Amino acid sequence: MEYTFANRVAGLKPSAIREILKFTSQPGYIPFSAGNPAPDAFPVDDIARLSAKLFETHPIDALQYSITEGYGPLRTHLMSYMKEKHNVGRDFDDILITTGANQVMELTAKVLCNEGDTVICENPSFIGSLNAFRSYGVKLRGVEMEADGMDMNALEQALQEEKRARFIYTIPNFQNPTGVTMSYEKRRQLYALAKKYGVLILEDNPYGDTRFAGEDVPCIKSLDEDGLVIYCGSFSKVMAPGMRVGYAIAPGPVFSKLVVCKQVVDVHTNIWSQIVAHGFMTECDYDGHLKKNQALYGKKARYTMDLMDKHLAPYISYQPIEGGLFLWCRLPDGVDMNAFCKEAVNRKVATVPGSAFLMDENEPCQCFRINYSTPTDQQIAQGMEILGRLAAETCGR
Amino acid sequence: MEYTFANRVAGLKPSAIREILKFTSQPGYIPFSAGNPAPDAFPVDDIARLSAKLFETHPIDALQYSITEGYGPLRTHLMSYMKEKHNVGRDFDDILITTGANQVMELTAKVLCNEGDTVICENPSFIGSLNAFRSYGVKLRGVEMEADGMDMNALEQALQEEKRARFIYTIPNFQNPTGVTMSYEKRRQLYALAKKYGVLILEDNPYGDTRFAGEDVPCIKSLDEDGLVIYCGSFSKVMAPGMRVGYAIAPGPVFSKLVVCKQVVDVHTNIWSQIVAHGFMTECDYDGHLKKNQALYGKKARYTMDLMDKHLAPYISYQPIEGGLFLWCRLPDGVDMNAFCKEAVNRKVATVPGSAFLMDENEPCQCFRINYSTPTDQQIAQGMEILGRLAAETCGR
Numbered sequence: 085m086e087y088t089f090a091n092r093v094a095g096l097k098p099s100a101i102r103e104i105l106k107f108t109s110q111p112g113y114i115p116f117s118a119g120n121p122a123p124d125a126f127p128v129d130d131i132a133r134l135s136a137k138l139f140e141t142h143p144i145d146a147l148q149y150s151i152t153e154g155y156g157p158l159r160t161h162l163m164s165y166m167k168e169k170h171n172v173g174r175d176f177d178d179i180l181i182t183t184g185a186n187q188v189m190e191l192t193a194k195v196l197c198n199e200g201d202t203v204i205c206e207n208p209s210f211i212g213s214l215n216a217f218r219s220y221g222v223k224l225r226g227v228e229m230e231a232d233g234m235d236m237n238a239l240e241q242a243l244q245e246e247k248r249a250r251f252i253y254t255i256p257n258f259q260n261p262t263g264v265t266m267s268y269e270k271r272r273q274l275y276a277l278a279k280k281y282g283v284l285i286l287e288d289n290p291y292g293d294t295r296f297a298g299e300d301v302p303c304i305k306s307l308d309e310d311g312l313v314i315y316c317g318s319f320s321k322v323m324a325p326g327m328r329v330g331y332a333i334a335p336g337p338v339f340s341k342l343v344v345c346k347q348v349v350d351v352h353t354n355i356w357s358q359i360v361a362h363g364f365m366t367e368c369d370y371d372g373h374l375k376k377n378q379a380l381y382g383k384k385a386r387y388t389m390d391l392m393d394k395h396l397a398p399y400i401s402y403q404p405i406e407g408g409l410f411l412w413c414r415l416p417d418g419v420d421m422n423a424f425c426k427e428a429v430n431r432k433v434a435t436v437p438g439s440a441f442l443m444d445e446n447e448p449c450q451c452f453r454i455n456y457s458t459p460t461d462q463q464i465a466q467g468m469e470i471l472g473r474l475a476a477e478t479c480g481r
Numbered sequence: 482m483e484y485t486f487a488n489r490v491a492g493l494k495p496s497a498i499r500e501i502l503k504f505t506s507q508p509g510y511i512p513f514s515a516g517n518p519a520p521d522a523f524p525v526d527d528i529a530r531l532s533a534k535l536f537e538t539h540p541i542d543a544l545q546y547s548i549t550e551g552y553g554p555l556r557t558h559l560m561s562y563m564k565e566k567h568n569v570g571r572d573f574d575d576i577l578i579t580t581g582a583n584q585v586m587e588l589t590a591k592v593l594c595n596e597g598d599t600v601i602c603e604n605p606s607f608i609g610s611l612n613a614f615r616s617y618g619v620k621l622r623g624v625e626m627e628a629d630g631m632d633m634n635a636l637e638q639a640l641q642e643e644k645r646a647r648f649i650y651t652i653p654n655f656q657n658p659t660g661v662t663m664s665y666e667k668r669r670q671l672y673a674l675a676k677k678y679g680v681l682i683l684e685d686n687p688y689g690d691t692r693f694a695g696e697d698v699p700c701i702k703s704l705d706e707d708g709l710v711i712y713c714g715s716f717s718k719v720m721a722p723g724m725r726v727g728y729a730i731a732p733g734p735v736f737s738k739l740v741v742c743k744q745v746v747d748v749h750t751n752i753w754s755q756i757v758a759h760g761f762m763t764e765c766d767y768d769g770h771l772k773k774n775q776a777l778y779g780k781k782a783r784y785t786m787d788l789m790d791k792h793l794a795p796y797i798s799y800q801p802i803e804g805g806l807f808l809w810c811r812l813p814d815g816v817d818m819n820a821f822c823k824e825a826v827n828r829k830v831a832t833v834p835g836s837a838f839l840m841d842e843n844e845p846c847q848c849f850r851i852n853y854s855t856p857t858d859q860q861i862a863q864g865m866e867i868l869g870r871l872a873a874e875t876c877g878r
Contacts, residue, residue, distance in 0.1 A: 085679075085708045087734045090595050090617075096741050123541045131544070132536035139529035144520045147528070147721035183580050183725075183747040190746045194616070198487050199596075216745035219591070220487075282482075311482045324544035326752040328580075337484045344493050348613035349587045350580040354751035355723040 092199060092221035114467035117434035118458035119260075119409060122384065125377045125457075126324045127364060134363040135356070146356045152347040154181025154331070155358035161365055162317075162331060171306040172315055178339040180346065183353045185290055185318035185330030187346070190216040192251065192286050192314055192332075195341040197222045202246040204283075205253045206234055208441030208451075210260040213253060213288065225249070226443035229259070231403060233266030236273045243281040251284040251314075256304060258291040258408025261441045261453040265406065268301050275307045283312075284338070290318040293374050295407035296382025311335035319361055321409070322374060327357035381407070381457065388456040388464050395472030399479035411454045412438070416479050421450050424478055431474060433467045489596060489618035511864035514831035515855035516657070516806060519781065522774045522854075523721045524761065531760040535753070543753045549744040551578025551728070552755035558762055559714075559728060568703040569712055575736040577743065580750045582687055582715035582727030584743070587613040589648065589683050589711055589729075592738040594619045599643040601680075602650045603631055605838030605848075607657040610650060610685065622646070623840035626656070628800060630663030633670045640678040648681040648711075653701060655688040655805025658838045658850040662803065665698050672704045680709075681735070687715040687727075690771050692804035693779025708732035716758055718806070719771060724754035778804070778854065785853040785861050792869025796876035799851075808851045809835070813876050818847050821875055828871060830864045 088094075138146050153159065159179045166172040173179070182188050189212070197203065199221035205214065207226025217224060225242050227234045233256065243249060252274065256266040266274070278285045287304045305315040318330040332342060346352075364370060388411065389404055396402075402413045413435075415421050425437045438451030456464060485491075535543050550556065556576045563569040570576070579585050586609070594600065596618035602611065604623025614621060622639050624631045631651065640646060649671065653663040663671070675682045684701045702712035715727040729739060743749075761767060785808065786801055793799075799810045810832075812818050822834045835848030853861060 085732070087732070089592055089738055090598075092595075093592055093738055093742060096738075120546050123545060126541065126544045128536065128540045128544070132533070132540065135536065136529070136533055139525065139532065143525045143529065144523065145723075147523045147525070147723040148520060149517050149717075149722045183751070186745065187747050195486055195490055198489075201487075212745060212748070215741075219742055219745050320546075325546045325748075326542075326544040328747055328749070328751045335482065335484070341486055341490055341493075344612075345490060345616055348583060348609060348616050349746060350584050350725055351609070351722075352725070354580070354725045354754055356753065357751055 093219055096215065096219055112432055113429075114433045114463045114470070115458045116454045116456075116467055117436045118455050120455075120458040121321050121325060121409065122380060122457040125380055127368065127373055130364055130368045131324065131360055134360045134367070138356070138359055138363070146359055150352045150355045152343050152352050154179070154353060155355060155362060158358050158362040161362060163333070165365065166317070166333060170303050172303050173305075173333050174308065176311050176335050177333050178336055180332045180334070180339060180342050181353050181358055182330045182332060182346065183350055184320065184325070184328040185288065185316050186212050186216060187349070188314070188316040188330060188332040189213040189253070189286065189288065190219070191342045191345050193217045193220045193222060194345050195338065196250045196284065200248065202249045203251060203253055204239070204242050204246065204249055205443065206255065206259060207443050208261055208438060209253065210255060210288070211440055214441075214443070217253070222250075224443040229262050229264055231264060233264060233270040234274065236270060236277070239274065240277055243277060243283065249281070249283050251286050252278055253286045253288065254304070255288045255291070257289055257301070258294065258405060258410070260291070260408070261410050261436070261438065262412045263403055263405040263408055263410050265301060271301065271304045272307065275304055275312065278312050279310055285313045286316065287313055288316045290321050291408040293322045294378060294381050294409070296378040296385065298406040305333065314338060322377065323361060323364060327354070327361065329353060329357050329361050378407075384456055384461070387461060388454075388468075391465060391468040395468040396475055399475035400471070409455055409457045411456060413452050413454055415450045415452070415475075417450065419450070419479050421452060424474065425452050427478070428471060428474055431470050433470050490616055493612065493616055509829055510826075511830045511860045511867070512855045513851045513853075513864055514833045515852050517852075517855040518718050518722060518806065519777060519854040522777055524765065524770055527761055527765045528721065528757055531757045531764070532753070535756055535760070543756055547749045547752045549740050549749050551576070551750060552752060552759060555755050555759035555762075558759060560730070562762065563714070563730060567700050569700050570702075570730050571705065573708050573732050574730050575733055577729045577731070577736060577739050578750050578755055579727045579729060579743065580747055581717065581722070581725040582685065582713050583609050583613060584746070585711070585713040585727060585729045586610040586650070586683065586685065587616070588739045588742050590614045590617045590619060591742050592735065593647045593681065597645065599646045600648060600650055601636070601639050601643065601646055602840065603652065603656060604840050605658055605835060606650065607652060607685070608837055611838075611840070614650070619647075621840040626659050626661055628661060630661060630667040631671065633667060633674070636671065637674055640674060640680065646678070646680050648683050649675055650683045650685065651701070652685045652688070654686055654698070655691065655802060655807070657688070657805070658807050658833070658835065659809040660800055660802040660805055660807050662698060668698065668701045669704065672701055672709065675709050676707055682710045683713065684710055685713045687718050688805040690719045691775060691778050691806070693775040693782065695803040702730065711735060719774065720758060720761060724751070724758065726750060726754050726758050775804075778806075781853055781858070784858060785851075785865075788862060788865040792865040793872055796872035797868070806852050806854045808853065810849050810851055812847045812849070812872075814847060816847070816876050818849060821871065822849050824875070825868060825871055828867050830867050
């Protein structure tokens with residue numbers, strides 16, 4: 085049998101990143117290439133207790149079919165929590181619980197984009213979202229990142245040129261992979277530009293609650309008086325990713341289409357995980373847990389950055405982070421980044437070549453991404469020493 | 482904001498069925514309209530015990546990110562179980578664990594069909610699958626059902642006429658909504674026709690293991706020497722639907738595309754439910770559980786059919802079933818089926834109008850669907866009396 089596939093997916097391949105990611109899980113490799121939250125941060129005891137209680141008191145609720153929109157008490161609680169804490173959600177908004185946050189990106193592209201339409205993205209950006217958009221045959225238009233978020237002039241130019249732009253995709257807090265947080269000023273500009281050009285904004289915020297230093301910047305969705313913003317949240321970084329619980333807060337008409345499309349994918353999100361997530365938010369010390377996690381991530385990130393300062397300077401530069409899981413490292417001009425990352429793998433240190441996050445993987449790139457939450461402290465120390473020696477050999481000649 | 486949507490979903494609306502299904506969950510209504518497995522059939526104690534053990538022994542496995550293909554031990558076990566029990570799966574096949582079985586239909590359409598391509602379906606068929614196909618802008622070509630499965634002449638005619646046919650979708654066992662099981666002879670013909678015309682087959686088998694009478698008919702996938710069949714299985718009817726665990730066994734190249742596309746939807750299926758499903762298959766008496774469930778469903782189905790014979794004859798006819806969850810009821814010609822179902826709802830009995838399952842909801846239809854697994858025995862008795870009186874009033878004049 086000669087298999088042929090739909091145009092939208094014929095060119096979609098497991099990214100080059102997957103080749104390197106394979107090493108992440110192999111023993112003996114230092115997994116700077118991973119993206120896992122720290123397992124120490126999982127509230128294991130609370131989850132075990134909530135789960136046991138659930139099966140004791142109302143097991144059928146956890147095991148029977150449920151509705152597509154999501155577990156009612158979780159939806160209600162999240163809406164009021166997000167309103168109170170982040171001023172997110174207005175009368176015209178509704179909330180959909182999804183099977184992880186990536187489902188929000190996939191459904192948004194499905195619902196909004198015909199093949200050939202454009203999605204405007206930060207360049208570089210999260211490969212899982214980019215591939216979700218690509219899987220609908222859309223054109224990705226990248227907007228370069230600055231230290232405080234997208235280049236707003238480049239964004240306006242993109243909006244002028246891309247007549248079929250449907251939405252702007254942004255990770256405003258501790259962006260993956262750059263670690264950049266968009267300034268409040270740029271958030272306001274971004275919103276104004278979206279309004280001016282009549283395109284929607286998809287605000288993806290998986291890392292906001294990991295902030296361990298500095299001050300929260302208001303969500304773009306908090307500015308949304310016109311129903312322009314689809315907000316995407318996730319429990320993966322603040323509770324546990326294996327549970328696959330995310331959510332979208334979106335204007336009613338968009339919400340309705342997302343629901344219809346989610347229904348044909350998976351009917352509803354695993355209901356055990358929804359009930360446990362609700363219990364964790366309402367019966368446990370959720371804000372205390374966030375604080376504990378922030379301290380844990382802050383300590384580990386500072387430890388990593390100190391070692392980077394010690395071993396990687398002056399060859400490799402990076403922008404210090406105040407949250408999120410990633411550090412974006414830059415090699416000097418003229419150094420072959422891909423060769424550097426390959427040689428690091430030879431020395432049992434796996435990082436992710438930055439080109440994997442570009443709209444076009446073939447563009448030149450001097451950066452690679454490091455994750456500090458998956459490796460142990462000992463692995464981080466070892467890995468930085470190895471990368472430091474490699475940098476000195478490669479860049480110091 | 483004036484919202485516009487992608488062509489593929491602009492016309493996709495919550496089906497008329499949803500209007501009636503609303504009554505399913507309202508107290509006071511008899512839920513013949515539902516499609517829930519019987520909660521008595523859920524192995525609650527086993528799930529609770531396996532879940533508790535999991536959080537005691539290796540909680541991080543259940544909570545961390547995992548791989549898209551699915552939980553390794555579950556994949557391995559399912560492959561050997563399906564090979565041994567049903568002769569399903571060959572060297573060229575691989576297995577993907579999905580978030581419920583509907584995800585297999587959605588991903589198959591995404592992977593195989595451009596907009597305007599054709600999917601050939603049994604007419605009537607399961608609305609969740611039909612809407613999954615519709616959500617990719619495909620044309621649905623219906624093939625009429627006979628008592629032993631699709632009309633094979635009509636199928637060949639469809640294959641001749643539909644130059645852009647990509648796959649044939651069938652529920653060969655206890656089809657939803659008709660309850661029909663395709664004969665072995667027709668399965669062989671279907672396979673031969675697919676081979677002759679170079680189209681794939683999507684074999685959806687959620688109900689096969691609910692058989693409570695008669696003999697198993699071999700799966701179409703067991704005939705698959707050419708890599709033509711994507712087999713879809715589900716734990717929803719034999720374990721618990723809220724867990725959302727299904728799977729696809731598909732030829733390697735199709736499997737690979739399904740994996741890439743699943744990755745951008747939800748990364749992987751909830752890992753707790755995958756581990757619990759694996760434990761239930763390997764540590765508990767899985768085949769004993771299936772037998773117990775078959776007895777439970779058989780008893781309830783026979784109870785229901787006896788009451789139908791008593792109350793609904795001679796006005797309403799149906800084809801007796803040997804498994805599955807549904808009975809397909811036919812009103813005499815000339816009776817307005819939609820008006821009948823509406824009046825039944827007025828009398829607090831919810832059924833599903835058969836037109837909801839047609840390729841074109843506006844075609845004439847004399848049938849409606851009844852589910853016997855959700856209502857209690859008492860509700861079934863009451864409901865049949867009410868439907869019987871209504872039939873006598875409506876048809877007996």
